[in-house]
Amino acid sequence: MYPKPRPSLQPNTAAFESLPLVKPTGFREYDARWWFGHPGSPKPPELNLMGVQALGMGLGTLLGRMGVKREIVTGHDFRSYSSAIKYALVTGLMAAGCRVHDIGLAMSPMSYFAQFALDVPAVAMVTASHNDNGWTGVKMGAERPVTFGPDEMGQLRDLVLAGDFELREGGSYVFVPDLPARYMADLTNRRKIGRKLKVVAACGNGTAGAFAPQILEALGCEVVPLDVELDHTFPRYNPNPEDMEMLHAMAVAVKEHGADVGLGFDGDGDRCGVVDERGHEIFADKIGAMLARDLTRVHGPSQFVVDVKSTGLFLTDPVLKELGAKTDYWKTGHSYIKRRVKELNALAGFEKSGHFFFNAPVGRGYDDGVVTAIAVLDMLDRSPGKTMSELYAELPMTWGSPTMAPHCEDEVKYGVVDKVVRRFQEMKEKGETVAGQTIRDLVTVNGVRVVSEDGTWGLVRASSNKPELVVVVESPVSEARLREMFAAVDGVLRENPEVGAYNQTL
Secondary structure, three states, rough: OOOOOOOOOOOOHHHHOOEEEEEHHEEEEEEEEOOOOOOOOOOOOOOOOOHHHHHHHHHHHHHOOOOOEEEEEEEHHHHHHHHHHHHHHHHHHHHHOOEEEEEEEOOOOHHHHHHHHHHEEEEEEOOOOOOEEEEEEEEOOOOOOEOHHEEEEEHHHHHHHHHHOOOOOOOEEEEEEOHHHHHHHHHHHHOOOOOEEEEEEEEOOHHHHHOHHHHHHOOOEEEEEEEOOOOOOOOOOOOOOOOHEEEEEEEOOOOOOOOEEEEOOOOOOOEEEEEEOOOEEEEEHHHHHHHHHHHHHHHOOOOOEOOOOOOOOHHOOHHHOOOOOEEEOOOOOHHHHHHHHHOOOOOOEEEOOOOEEOOOOOOOOOOOOOOHHHHHHHHHHHHOOOOHHHHHHHOOEEOOOEEEEEEOHHHHHHHHHHHHHHHHHHHHHOOEEEOOOEEEEEEEEOOEEEEEHHHHHHEEOOOOOOOOEEEEEOOOEEEEEEEEHHHHHHHHHOOOOOOOOOOOOO
């Protein structure tokens, strides 16, 4: 019988080498993330290789209980330990009777593509996305193109922590050597970009550096590579296109090379950030609104899905209204939006984080940063004579914040958000004001989005993959109103001593 996983173990002990370590908080809402550690790190690990093996056994067992064929695609991102973690996962999956298709080094969307290309029902991609070096994780799914949400993650957590494994013979392994070439051919077997475009392709030394620049070149773009050398220490900045440090580096490169656009990819290649030709960052929700305009013009009246962190323009933009676009605001998280896009048969889904999901005929419903980049380039190609900044200027003006993240431990962050939700609900019931105005609306599908009379809004929710809260504010009126809303939201947050410092602020 396989040993039952432990929530904590002391490193450099016989127990650490003999028992599986799986910290329960690593099972997040829609994927798994643990601190695996690296040499010299003072932080204790939350997972060991036997724990990864237990995770594989649990995932294989869960597939069987879900009635899904025990056949699965796996790949790994570029970190010093990702390959070892993947092979530990593979041994666990095989012990549970799974046939494992290993695609090797890959971006997350390549593993999703492999589910279709290889006709395999399930996926387990080893990646910590843009998290700091030392983190690891797994993105999983059993029904293409969607990935696990909180129900499946909860079942997996309980199964793994209880050691409730159904192990069986018959597991097998096959390596798929040509999947990267097949993926790249799938994206480039189409018409070339007709317009002469110079593109900065920023990869932050993450896995996308091995694939994204070549794809954009094959489509006819002049590519300026930026930080494309694979380096898991992330020497310049974390590959996170939502992070201002990466966006600023892209802006410098765009201006230096006179590029038409900067496209930045996160660590596992499923997100894309954009900088215009003047070096100005365009937040992903605004890019989504621009793409919604472009796609609706091409495909006719269309349904879209966006997350609660996104701009209000999806409902108020007169052009989208005139074109017959409809938008559904939904929970933040790639699994939530991906599933909602499928449920509504939406043409596309947009997250402020840069996860974009395109259904046929643009994509297959999963998040792929390179497909997003191609959609941006197609939009420029369909707008001859217009620059990226001019297309952006056609949107109604709003003042929005970056995604800000005050520290809050995993064990308490959801409780803090519950208290913040109740606080704003009480304020609304009592007729109290927020940022000097009456509360017009509270959206509580995911945390709380508080909207004042003039349309200025602020959002607080718990991060699903880090010990942080998420704070976003936007105003259609002025920067002053933006700052007033931030001060009001932050004031409510500071009623909770568990909330720490921001990673960035206004």
